[in-house]
Amino acid sequence: MRFLKSFSLLVALFLIISACSNSETNISAKLVGTESLYKNKLSNKLNIENASLAVSTDKENYLIPVEKINFIIENTGSTSFGYGETLFIEKLESGTWYQLPYSGIGFTDEINELKPKEKVIQELPLKYLNFHLTKGTYRITKEISYKREIYPLGVEFEIR
Incomplete structure (x- = not known):
């Protein structure tokens, strides 16, 4: 059970970081002009x-x-x-x-x-x-x- 919680937390953290980095890339692309x-x-x-x-x-x-x-x-x-x-x-x-x-x-x-x-x-x-x-x-x-x-x-x- 503890392993499953840790794994779920790790996956959620990875998804959040991935979403933020994609968002940052899109913002940069828009700012390039x-x-x-x-x-x-x-x-x-x-x-x-x-x-x-x-x-x-x-x-x-x-x-x-x-x-x-x-x-x-x-x-x-x-x-x-x-x-x-x-x-x-x-x-x-x-x-x-x-x-x-x-x-x-x-x-x-x-x-x-x-x-x-x-x-x-x-x-x-x-x-x-x-x-x-x-x-x-x-x-x-x-x-x-x-x-x-x-x-x-x-x-x-x-x-x-």
């Missing part, structure tokens, strides 16, 4: 005519907990580019890029000018991410405008 508009690898450079621009992060690898990520846009050419304040962070999961959701923040639509030989550093608003950064491959995506055309750029980094 929507599939990226940019399914393939994005270039971190744009070279058109006399225009040349590169994007990067301040590090290639970050350690948990990540406190700050700086996104750098550098105009190395002789022509101006346009850029907005919007920055998106995406996570690579099972070969698919997912855009991570923000909460409690909005980006303006205004276009800033990045003049030749200028560099701009934008801090990623990590405190507004509705996602807990875990180990994995990530990228920041940014749309750059040049002569009324929009060009998506991205830079990958690792969190370890």
